[in-house]
Amino acid sequence: MEAFRLFFKDGIGVYSGHVATTKLHAHHATEIIYCTQGQHKIIDNSGKENFSVLSIIPHDIKHQFSCHGNSIPVFIFMDPFHQFSERLKQTYQLDKEIIGLQKLPNEQIMNEFKHWIMGKEIDVMHYTRLLVDQLTGHHTYSTQSDQRIVNSIQHIKESLSQEMRIEDMASKVHLSASRYAHLFKEHVGIPFRRYILWARMQSTVESIILGNSLTIACYDGGFSDLPHFSKTFTEMFGVAPSSVLKG
Incomplete structure (x- = not known):
């Protein structure tokens, strides 16, 4: 096994x-x-x-x-x-x-x-x-996705190593920051900053699986350093990354 x-x-x-x-x-x-x-x-x-x-x-x-x-x-x-x-x-x-x-x-x-x-x-x-x-009983649900949020999600995934401000993202789709924040949470289910953190976690773990070192994976994923990644991982999953990841 x-x-x-x-x-x-x-x-x-x-x-x-x-x-x-x-x-x-x-x-x-x-x-x-x-x-x-x-x-x-x-x-x-x-x-x-x-x-x-x-x-x-x-x-x-x-x-x-x-x-x-x-x-x-x-x-x-x-x-x-x-x-x-x-x-x-x-x-x-x-x-x-x-x-x-x-x-x-x-x-x-x-x-x-x-x-x-x-x-x-x-x-x-x-x-x-x-x-x-x-x-789900084989049901297929059609969800009304706002294209502005779909585009934002794609931009977030392509820009994880960069600093992302909600004001800048809102400006790209011609919305106020408050309206954008409401729309983002309504369609994604979690607030803007939390989603960025989750996207960074996904990217970092995927990178480690592909064979990159933990240091490189964390940097490319947008984490400031290894302790930041380790703390976030433990808070999200309830176990230390060293117990489930190799890198």
Whole structure:
């Protein structure tokens, strides 16, 4: 069995490894959690315990995860602007509540993730899409995306190593900063600055997976230094980057 598996591409991140527990944390992604054996436990910010075989966690919700025995967790992170997140939000009315399911949506799909954990190469994006299809009843939702925000997202992803001010982004699309901030959060689901931080995290992790050193990946991703990246990673995922990343 692989020590850990990690996939990060096009707004989707999937991690699996021996993580028995995490600290209380929150990140800017919609998350699906599944364990290979039995239930896992999610504790929310109020201390409420949720036991389930599959959890769906809205973005920016503080939570703590734990599983026991030989069970291996699979964490699937989805950019809040990604169509998979949009579909889950609309199906489960995701807002502040953690969704816990007591039955897996499709054993065959989950077995493919088990094979991936064991070292088999699979099309992770394809099976993530199939899982979301199962969870949302195969529904395809059409979202009314504002092209100004779509263009902004693209610009952010192309400019991560640069300083980005909301006033400058608003000016590019001929809006006031306050109107732009409202429109951005309405369409993306999280505020402008938080999205930039999440985009920088995605870019840095993708760069590390491609074989770049942690220092180069952090610099290209827009983090000021390694401690800044490490602190942000731990706050977002509840574990230190050294425990899940090589670089």
